[in-house]
Amino acid sequence: MVAQRAIERIAVVGAGAMGRGIAQLMAQCGCKVLVFDLDPAATTDALASVVKVWERLVEKGRMTAADAEAARARLSQADSLAGFADCDLVVEAIVERLDAKTALFCELEKIIAPDAILATNTSSLSVTEIAAACARPGCVAGLHFFNPVPLMKLVEIVAGERTDPPVIDALAALIERTGHRGVQVGDTPGFLVNHAGRAYTTEALKILAEGVAPPATIDAIVREAAGFRMGPFELLDLTSLDVSVPAMETIYRGFYQEPRLRPVELGRRRLAAGLLGRKTGEGFYNYSESGERLPADIPEEPAGALPDRTAVAGTGWAAERLRDWCARLGVDVVDPAPQTLTLVAPVGTDTTTECARFQTDPEWTIGVDVCFGLDSHRTLATSPATRPEAAGQALALACKDGVAAALVHDSAGLILQRIVALIVNLACDIAQQRIARPADIDAAVKLGLAYPHGPLEWGDAIGPALVLEILEGLVATTGDPRYRPSPWLSRRARLGLSLLRQEP
Ligand SMILES: NC(=O)c1ccc[n+]([C@@H]2O[C@H](COP(=O)([O-])OP(=O)(O)OC[C@H]3O[C@@H](n4cnc5c(N)ncnc54)[C@H](O)[C@@H]3O)[C@@H](O)[C@H]2O)c1
Incomplete structure (x- = not known):
């Protein structure tokens, strides 16, 4: 030496x-x-x-x-x-x-x-x-x-x-x-930043591939309820799929098919079709000759009047948060009953799971993301059985105080819980593998990827126990090992420690 x-x-x-x-x-x-x-x-x-x-x-x-x-x-x-x-x-x-x-x-x-x-x-x-x-x-x-x-x-x-x-x-x-x-x-493959960046766009692609919501809706939720400067599909269009898809595949292969990093087939298919993004004028959005983004098609949302009665089903902190929110909107909450708009609060799970768990009327049940966006852009999820009237009533309720809301199809962890929990979990696993020090992971992600927060400090702000609950809900609902919590996260959550806490 x-x-x-x-x-x-x-x-x-x-x-x-x-x-x-x-x-x-x-x-x-x-x-x-x-x-x-x-x-x-x-x-x-x-x-x-x-x-x-x-x-x-x-x-x-x-x-x-x-x-x-x-x-x-x-x-x-x-x-x-x-x-x-x-x-x-x-x-x-x-x-x-x-x-x-x-x-x-x-x-x-x-x-x-x-x-x-x-x-x-x-x-x-x-x-x-x-x-x-x-x-x-x-x-x-x-x-x-x-x-x-x-x-x-x-x-x-x-x-x-x-x-x-x-x-x-x-x-x-x-x-x-x-x-x-x-x-x-x-x-290690992707070093730090390109590895840590795999959760954001990859999970958004998975949400799109599952038909949960169109790109413009996902982007709006992510920007407005989580503070990202660019939604995942705006970012994919900017970086171009001929760059991002091979990067996703190389890092996945480099880590021997680690499920947390598994790419989504839709990306490769769109790449084959030449839908690269801004570079080709066609991507998740379309662009004019001069490069301006053309308005996206947003499906019409069901219109509805405010509900006569609103119920909240469930127990525990998430249902309490939902009841508080209804109170802030000036809504009197009743007990769940058939043909009554009934709100549930999935945490890592989906609307269907909560509906079955609390035996609510599936045609009148709507899931609300109580982890993200109750004060900014609200996300509501139907079950496959939810009636358009119920969806319309829930949307009218969610927009009552002028805050934007989006209605999406059922999805474990809705949209933001999935994306944010995966960003935090991946950063935790990078820390667990000693690829970089915790404070460096946060600094690098903020500077290199322009995320609104470092993923570990963000996990601390949300609460490591809640991030763990979301991931456990995702694993229980989907059975997919991509959502399994990193030991870095689960140990710190169980001991009430900061995610930035390094072992001596
Ligand atoms: N462009 C990016 O965003 C970016 C970001 C980070 C890292 N990188 C990496 O940086 C490197 C360069 O990327 P770039 O975008 O600047 O490429 P580039 O194509 O703009 O420039 C490469 C230059 O290297 C010259 N060159 C090629 N072989 C050479 C050799 N044997 N000896 C001397 N000069 C040679 C070429 O003539 C060319 O001018 C690559 O390894 C790339 O992966 C690129």
Whole structure:
């Protein structure tokens, strides 16, 4: 193992979208940066575009002219790899192919100093596998930036199985100097962010595939009741299915068919049909020639008058929350009776299960999500037997105080319980596998995925015991092991501990 020197001279190989951003960031933080690309025109273009960015920052007053000039003086073009002999670090951002990356690193090892670091910006290959082809695997690590590099303030610092700890320390110190947030992560498929991101869109696709609600309804519920900036289908249309479906499949295969990560067949089918999203103008939404989203078809919801009588069935905290909500709406709650609108509060279960459990009239029973959205966007679920009149009455009731509500088909955990509990559970399992520290998981998910909360702090705010109850309800109702709680969650829920609590 080598003691690591401070990083001052950096080489960037590959001057595409990522390489130019990495070169910009490194030159800005005071490092000397050399850029090389197999295509010399790409390097020239990259340097010119970085200089343009600095000029714009100076114009906007976000950078001084002197700083821009100093950064420009630190950035230069290399004609060959031979110029890298005195570099402390080489970051590669070339084509995403294992053979290309290993060939490059083997060549670089003959040129650079024995204690210089080789970092890969790969997003889907194994750092350990790239390092295994090298003579000094201890000097190889991952430095996973996000696009666009200067704006996405997160970097995953990936330790391969043989990476020397001082290499990780040196990279962490460098990233701190750039002002970005570095998170140290294990070399597992998808690293941290792409792994943690699997719950959101995958579960939304599963909900869609089950026919619970159309994309626009699911997106509205998720945005308005949980505070996501973009609904899952808006996000899938933006990232494009040709990127997200292979990412889902690779991570699933990488973890040997872990059911929590199982992709949904509908994604592959839509990809085959060319319904990629914004890129092709057709996705879960349609887009005009100029890229504007066209209005989505939303099925007509049953209209109805306010009910004469409303009943709440059930016992326990969820039914109590439902009774309180009815009281806030100024509704007198009666006992369940046939042909009386009867509300139930599924937690991880569905409307049908609660209807059978409390022997309510199936034609007049409606489930309400009491875990999410009672104050924002409310979700109501019918059973297969619910009459349109009952659904209409329930909607009129839910919108009585001007809050939006959506009526969906029956679904275990309705919509948000499923999605949020899976996001929290997946983050818990990432913590359980020691892929990253709990606080880093939250920071990375907020910065890398722009979720409204870190998943572990969110689980704490909801209550680990409630997240566990939702997951247990999902397992009991569906029998699907994708919903099984992570031991990280169940242990902390049972002991009343925070999900951020790490063992010494
Ligand atoms: N684009 C993203 O959103 C993103 C995000 C994170 C990580 N990454 C990873 O970063 C890497 C680069 O991605 P990108 O989007 O910048 O690609 P890109 O296609 O924009 O650029 C790649 C550049 O590398 C050059 N190149 C290819 N082989 C080379 C070699 N052997 N030696 C020198 N130069 C070579 C190409 O000429 C090209 O200019 C990939 O590993 C990718 O998975 C990409």
